[in-house]
Amino acid sequence: MRNAIYGQSGGVTAVINASACGVIEAARQHSHAIGRVFAARSGIIGVLDEDFTDTTDVSDDAIAALRYTPSGVFGSCRFKLDDPATDNRQFERIVDVFKAHDIGYFFYNGGGDSADTCIKISRFADRVDYPLQAILVPKTIDNDLFGTDTSPGFGSVAKYIAVSTREASFDVRSMSVSSTKVFVFEVMGRHAGWIAAAGALAADEGYDLSIVIIFPEIAFDRSRFTAKVDAMIHRYGYCTVTVAEGAKLADGRFLAEQGHRDAFGHSQLGGAATVVADMLSSTLGCKCHWAVADYLQRSARHVASRTDVDQAYAVGKAAVEMAMAGDNAIMPTIVRTSNDPYTWKIGKVPLTQVANVENVLPRHFISADGFGITNACRMHLLPLIQGEDPPPYDRGLPRYATVQHIGVPKRLEPFKR
Amino acid sequence: MRNAIYGQSGGVTAVINASACGVIEAARQHSHAIGRVFAARSGIIGVLDEDFTDTTDVSDDAIAALRYTPSGVFGSCRFKLDDPATDNRQFERIVDVFKAHDIGYFFYNGGGDSADTCIKISRFADRVDYPLQAILVPKTIDNDLFGTDTSPGFGSVAKYIAVSTREASFDVRSMSVSSTKVFVFEVMGRHAGWIAAAGALAADEGYDLSIVIIFPEIAFDRSRFTAKVDAMIHRYGYCTVTVAEGAKLADGRFLAEQGHRDAFGHSQLGGAATVVADMLSSTLGCKCHWAVADYLQRSARHVASRTDVDQAYAVGKAAVEMAMAGDNAIMPTIVRTSNDPYTWKIGKVPLTQVANVENVLPRHFISADGFGITNACRMHLLPLIQGEDPPPYDRGLPRYATVQHIGVPKRLEPFKR
Helix, strand or coil: CEEEEEEEECCCCHHHHHHHHHHHHHHHHHHEEEEEEEEECCCCCHHCCCEEEEEECCHHHHCCCCCCCCCCCCCCCCCCCCCCCCCCCHHHHHHHHHHHEEEEEEEECCCCHEEEEEHHHHHHHHHCCCCCCEEECCCCCCCCCCCCCCCCCEEEHHHHHHHHHHHHHHHHHCCCCCCCCCCEEEECCCCCCCCHHHHHHHCCECCCCEEEECCCCCECHHHHHHHHHHHHHHHHHEEEEEEEECCCCCCCCCCEEEEEECCCCEEEEHHHHHHHHHHHHHHHHHEEEEEEECCHHHHHHHCCEEHHHHHHHHHHHHHHHHHCCCCHHHHEEEEEEEEECCCEEEEEEEHHHHCCCCCCCCCCHHHCCCCCCCHHHHHHHHHHHEECCCCEECCCCEECCCCCCCEECCCCCCCCC | CCEEEEEEECCCCCCCCHHHHHHHHHHHHCCEEEEEEEEEEEEEEEHCCEEEEEEECHHHHHHHHHHHHHCCCCCCCCCCCCCCCCHHHHHHHHHHHHHHHHHHEEEEEEEEHHHHHHHHHHHHHHHHCCCEEEEEECCCCCCCCCCCCCCCCCCHHHHHHHHHHHHHHHHHHHHHCCCCEEEEEEEEECCCCHHHHHHHHHHHHCCCEEEECCCCCCCCCHHHHHHHHHHHHHHCCCEEEECCCCEECCCCCCEEEEEEECCCCCCCEEHHHHHHHHHHHHHHHHCCCEEEHHHHHHHHHCCHHHHHHHHHCCCCCHHHHHHHCCCCEEEEEEEEEEEECCCEEEEEEEEECCCCCCCCCHHHHHCCCCCCCCCHHHHHHHHCCCCECCCCEEECECCCCCCCCCCCCCCCCCCCC
């Protein structure tokens, strides 16, 4: 019997704690093989710092409450490990920490960057003959993970964006005769337009709304864009523009670059909405409103997709079951077995195929003019936002959970990261 | 038996259609006195243009669905009538239109500016001996209407802001060890800090979250503010800042002025969040994320307050009942009869007391340091966000209603506004 450690990495989501719930509940089902279940505080940083919460004695009810709690309850991180080819001290430390606490199972809950972290740890453990099974529990709102039909976290963001786009389109339509004619809604998505595409779900055969999407995959052309919005305003009286934060000009520059970069070297974006709104008010002379959803979209557990919650839980549970079956350096995936009715099952993919690959929106999911989605895209996305799973409310607000921190005594000297 | 006309004015809300529902359902109960119920398309503009929807033959089910539909289903407007003292042609037109359609009851659904519109129409009708009862159905997300304990529309915005602030605070707390330490959330409120105050409801005895509020009522002092946020980051590791769009410097300038003005001469704001985020990242050197809710906050019917929906419906219904009782130039109000347990009833106030008065957050509702709310404020606000009233969902999205436009034949020549 060996212990397990679970960690959360990268931008958090509305359902990453549902995966934590899946991991911990499944581990409790396998108490013949898994001893204590630790949660690293702030992902791999908590491993380096030997800073864990011991979830073993946390009540079943408290763990169950993670299913409906957004954010990363154990803390997440943006922290890129050194390249072990040039400096392997961090990896030696990780293995030392694992040894000190008899960790046999490492469940890392993240996206493409975390796959890279996970695979490097797995390889290093192999190299030093430390027996470890490292499994990535998939998570990313961007839906750009390779090898899985969808990434847990995305369905709930997509639902939030579709609901918000429908609501805001109703709003601007009300105002458009004498006031605001354009509502610009900036959503996440640096390189992949999956989230932006969800804005188009707000309109369907029952809801003939005026929506234009700006995808990062399509080079932004100012004159074509303003002509499109102008035409939509002439037809409908108003227009909602859902713009991905990563919208780019033909030369690859972001429509709105803030200049900051995160630990992985990614640009930190925000402000595409103001650029678009200013462009439209100056070119078309109409009043524009704009919103930037930022963290709201990925923390909005109150309007999460039930499908997404179920899948987030399922990949957590499957990660443990795969570890029990002897798997290593893999990621459980969502496999779509049918579109209508939508059915899915759990599959798996080697991490070598996942790390550092970005799965963008395929061109045939984007309409010919580049400003909308095709029916194929709609059929692909709609199942992912199905079902509601509201959290319990207490005195008017969602009763989200926290997990009591039960510290684990440190057995090693501090490490200078 | 005379006809009634209902119109929507100013910024729409998540529950203004619940008031429309209240007016129309109550009018149907008084079919002995009220003949047809028209809805002006785009508020007073529809009256001037003689452009109505006849709701009389719209099904009961379609009217009932307005209760859970955000936005202004008949269209709203931002349109200031001329001063009748200098040019009364618009008022003559309005009375001509009312005469042509035998309108005896005018229900106008709006805020302070609409009270002014309503009272001027009432006075002009008196002056020309046209028998008319003009009643304002209160509505404004800003909660700044005089004479009522709260304005329908506010409770749902407050709930959206409190829920979103709680969710985003969980998110930034997760990220704060190695990444984002500050989340800045810009909310509406030009002069009144009621909406911003709702951000503070996210934290309570069960949720010790790190939240700082920037109120428009408190002159913004950069060094005091950055010191406050710095102290909060030292204590909690992160900070959520909820900033009112109308935050002002000591000299009265807006923190973020876009330079546009609407039809009533109000500045059109937006961008305080970026100013605050830039200030904090440059002063404190921490990574900041920011969001601007804009229309999302007032259209978010999916997370509306049940209390607010009930009150919006009740003032619509009461407006009709007051008209039946002979009232004119008044507004039904919400009267709080007890705080704990929260109870309320309907009252009324003359429009002369309502027009063009802004009811800002009282100083004793703001904490001594100016960055939070007092317990008195919390006790005042909490009842307003109680209860959930989710809309029906269909295929993953809220099934909001539209009302079939049944046009009313025009009886007059067109009018040049």
